[in-house]
Amino acid sequence: xxxxxxxxxxxxxKYTLKELKSLGRDLLSSRxxxxxxxxxxxxxxxxxxxxxxxESLLSLQSFFxxxxxxxxxxxxxxxxxxxxxxxxxxxxxxxxKKAGADDPEVIFKAWLRSKFDxxxxxxxxxxxxxxxxxxxxxxxxxxxxxxxxxxNVGRFHSSIYHRLLNAIIHSAxxxxxxxxxxxxxxxxxxxxxxxxxxxxxxxxxxxxASVLSADRSAIENKExxxxxxxxxxxxxxKIYQVLSQIPPPEKQAEKSQHEMWSGSDGSSSEKPTxxxxxxxxxxxxxxxxxxxxxxxxxxFTKAWISFLRxxxxxxxxxxxxxxxxxxxxxxLSNPAMLCDFLTKSYDxxxxxxVMALSSLFILMTxxxxxxxNFYEKLYALLVPSVFVAKHRSxxxxxxxxxxxxxxxxxxxxxxxxxxxxxxxxxVPPSGSLVITALIYNLLRRHSSINHLVHKEPDxxxxxxxxxxxxxxxxxxxxxxxxxxxxxxxxxxxxxxTGALRSSLWEIDTLRHHYCPPVSRFVSSLETDLxxxxxxxxxxxxxxxxxxxxxxxxxxxxxxxxQVPLAFYKVVPTSLFEDSDFPGWTFSIPQEExxx
Numbered sequence: 001x002x003x004x005x006x007x008x009x010x011x012x013x014k015y016t017l018k019e020l021k022s023l024g025r026d027l028l029s030s031r032x033x034x035x036x037x038x039x040x041x042x043x044x045x046x047x048x049x050x051x052x053x054x055e056s057l058l059s060l061q062s063f064f065x066x067x068x069x070x071x072x073x074x075x076x077x078x079x080x081x082x083x084x085x086x087x088x089x090x091x092x093x094x095x096x097k098k099a100g101a102d103d104p105e106v107i108f109k110a111w112l113r114s115k116f117d118x119x120x121x122x123x124x125x126x127x128x129x130x131x132x133x134x135x136x137x138x139x140x141x142x143x144x145x146x147x148x149x150x151x152n153v154g155r156f157h158s159s160i161y162h163r164l165l166n167a168i169i170h171s172a173x174x175x176x177x178x179x180x181x182x183x184x185x186x187x188x189x190x191x192x193x194x195x196x197x198x199x200x201x202x203x204x205x206x207x208x209a210s211v212l213s214a215d216r217s218a219i220e221n222k223e224x225x226x227x228x229x230x231x232x233x234x235x236x237x238k239i240y241q242v243l244s245q246i247p248p249p250e251k252q253a254e255k256s257q258h259e260m261w262s263g264s265d266g267s268s269s270e271k272p273t274x275x276x277x278x279x280x281x282x283x284x285x286x287x288x289x290x291x292x293x294x295x296x297x298x299x300f301t302k303a304w305i306s307f308l309r310x311x312x313x314x315x316x317x318x319x320x321x322x323x324x325x326x327x328x329x330x331x332l333s334n335p336a337m338l339c340d341f342l343t344k345s346y347d348x349x350x351x352x353x354v355m356a357l358s359s360l361f362i363l364m365t366x367x368x369x370x371x372x373n374f375y376e377k378l379y380a381l382l383v384p385s386v387f388v389a390k391h392r393s394x395x396x397x398x399x400x401x402x403x404x405x406x407x408x409x410x411x412x413x414x415x416x417x418x419x420x421x422x423x424x425x426x427v428p429p430s431g432s433l434v435i436t437a438l439i440y441n442l443l444r445r446h447s448s449i450n451h452l453v454h455k456e457p458d459x460x461x462x463x464x465x466x467x468x469x470x471x472x473x474x475x476x477x478x479x480x481x482x483x484x485x486x487x488x489x490x491x492x493x494x495x496x497t498g499a500l501r502s503s504l505w506e507i508d509t510l511r512h513h514y515c516p517p518v519s520r521f522v523s524s525l526e527t528d529l530x531x532x533x534x535x536x537x538x539x540x541x542x543x544x545x546x547x548x549x550x551x552x553x554x555x556x557x558x559x560x561x562q563v564p565l566a567f568y569k570v571v572p573t574s575l576f577e578d579s580d581f582p583g584w585t586f587s588i589p590q591e592e593x594x595x
Contacts, residue, residue: 024059044122046129071113128171156262189261197299204306248331249296258289301333321355387431396544410448414499421506429515430546437538444529
């Protein structure tokens with residue numbers, strides 16, 4: 001006994017790994033060595049060597065694991081017996097508490113519970129410490145998840161798991177290190193995903209409260225406000241990373257997807273009695289795999305909808321819009337709840353509107369969303385930069401789908417056709433190719449605008465129109481003289497663009513385009529597109545992702561039967577002749593003495 005006391009009086013730094021193992025073996029062997037417990041806890045620290053932390057962790061985990069079912073809840077402490085009795089307390093339970101307050105066994109278990117809580121806190125500190133190694137983090141995270149499984153006797157311990165996620169969200173360590181472990185080992189369990197969504201919703205509410213407090217203190221201290229906003233952005237990014245890594249709920253879940261981390265299927269070996277038995281049966285029913293699977297979509301919806309209400313950083317905003325139509329909308333309990341978020345995004349303009357179009361189109365076509373100014377906003381997105389944007393492929397395919405209905409009015413189809421043809425003059429060759437394909441489909445679908453392909457000026461009609469005066473304003477006016485285009489490219493109102501009075505003369509200029517694939521492809525518009533039986537629509541996806549590289553690749557693979565040859569009587573010394581550009585010279589003056 002004296003030797004044990006002498007060991008405990010040693011300083012923490014003087015212990016060797018062998019002595020630490022001896023302390024753990026003694027603790028597991030007999031309750032007489034219970035004083036080794038606080039000593040082992042001191043080694044679970046970021047400052048301790050990793051091997052000491054692991055050795056103490058394994059000993060403490062082996063000690064606490066068999067006792068978890070016997071430990072009282074955090075709130076049930078002997079001092080709680082002194083609290084005032086409420087009207088809802090039963091007489092029997094109050095007598096039991098008073099009797100148990102003086103029971104040494106009750107006091108001992110309450111002390112063990114306090115040490116267990118301390119152990120969990122120390123593990124969380126080690127987990128998120130920048131000094132910890134990745135291997136140590138993996139071991140610590142596994143230990144915490146074991147406590148999540150076992151502490152509640154067959155039920156998921158959401159409190160410890162919430163503290164675990166909270167420590168990860170607010171840590172200075174890269175969250176990818178933790179997400180790799182969670183994704184590979186734990187997110188496959190349905191109850192882990194279920195309680196992750198619940199925790200994420202709680203974190204979002206905390207961030208919302210922080211945003212409000214930051215807005216209130218904006219006038220008082222600008223530096224503090226900037227620091228707070230930076231911290232909030234970091235938290236928002238981490239919440240998004242967690243949400244994006246959780247496998248979404250499936251419409252038809254298989255048995256493998258109902259696998260649970262906790263044993264909440266009623267297979268626990270304990271047989272609780274009286275009131276506890278009834279409560280545990282209710283909790284087991286509440287958290288059964290089938291019940292969780294049914295409620296998973298609701299928790300998924302709450303977590304994502306609350307997250308999308310946050311002031312998202314621009315990079316996160318774009319990432320969400322780029323993937324929301326595939327990862328979020330199909331799994332929401334009510335996708336129409338996203339209409340406010342998507343319509344606001346669509347109204348912003350620029351790249352954000354382009355990225356929001358995909359999700360908004362799904363809500364309009366599949367979930368009955370009405371958006372009165374949809375085509376006006378879509379028309380405004382047609383600018384040269386959209387043909388070199390990162391997400392141009394998806395946008396151009398959606399543009400073709402939005403213009404597919406044969407019920408669109410002629411002025412709208414004509415405005416889009418004319419706007420696209422005007423853009424063909426200022427976009428790269430790949431953009432000219434996809435524009436030609438889009439106009440091809442528009443002319444085939446809407447026979448009422450086929451007159452735009454070739455429209456000759458009719459002088460007799462002009463004289464008749466001038467004689468009719470104002471009484472003939474409803475008839476489409478023809479050209480009064482050559483060289484006038486009545487299309488107003490700057491007009492945002494599709495009814496006032498004057499597209500029906502114009503022609504697709506821009507497409508005719510593409511016949512002489514410097515890029516051969518463009519000039520060859522324009523000939524596809526020469527077919528009779530009013531004969532729908534002999535023509536088929538072009539697949540926009542075949543052209544929407546084109547670039548200089550794809551055009552060059554197609555050209556070098558193309559077999560050419562005839563090669564144009566040039567014969568020069570005199571070998572040229574420059575790329576251009578001086579006569580081609582008066583006032584310019586393309587010869588390189590040679591210095592004296594050099595040839």
